[in-house]
Amino acid sequence: MSLLRILVLHGPNLNLLGCRETGIYGTTTLADIDNQLTVLAAQLKCQVISLQSNHEGTLVDAIQAAMGEYDGILINAAAYTHTSVALRDALAAVNLPTVEVHLSNIYRRDTFRHQSYIAAIAIGQISGFGAQSYTLGLQALVDHLRQQTSC
Numbered sequence: 773m774s775l776l777r778i779l780v781l782h783g784p785n786l787n788l789l790g791c792r793e794t795g796i797y798g799t800t801t802l803a804d805i806d807n808q809l810t811v812l813a814a815q816l817k818c819q820v821i822s823l824q825s826n827h828e829g830t831l832v833d834a835i836q837a838a839m840g841e842y843d844g845i846l847i848n849a850a851a852y853t854h855t856s857v858a859l860r861d862a863l864a865a866v867n868l869p870t871v872e873v874h875l876s877n878i879y880r881r882d883t884f885r886h887q888s889y890i891a892a893i894a895i896g897q898i899s900g901f902g903a904q905s906y907t908l909g910l911q912a913l914v915d916h917l918r919q920q921t922s923c
């Protein structure tokens with residue numbers, strides 16, 4: 773089994789997890805989430821590299837740089853989910869299998885959160901399971917990549 777490389781991208785304000793709107797996002801920190809992903813990645817025999825940025829252009833640069841370096845992308849674009857054509861275009865351009873995740877169930881919240889610019893170019897979306905959305909997303913992405921390479 774080849775060692776898959778997964779880029780994990782966290783969008784704006786996710787660096788504040790643990791103290792940010794804890795009634796919605798819980799008390800798990802971003803470092804906790806990255807640790808959970810690293811533990812799961814070891815079990816799945818893949819490698820995860822995580823990046824958080826509050827800047828759209830930094831995230832676009834990271835997506836572009838992923839081409840040829842990573843096998844897939846796990847992304848919580850946070851507020852950029854609902855606003856950023858630039859992130860969607862970058863993901864479409866590199867054409868790497870992508871899974872979109874959200875801690876909260878975006879469809880139970882404000883109507884402006886119901887639209888995702890990323891959903892249509894992602895393999896799938898996991899929303900509403902707190903930190904577990906990330907681990908479910910990583911598992912789904914790795915399963916998808918392994919199925920792709922086995923046929």
Ligand code: DQA
Nearest residue numbers: 848849850851874875876885
């Ligand atoms: C979020 C949902 C977004 O609507 C919000 O802007 C975030 C976090 C989530 O993980 O639930 O910052 O992506």
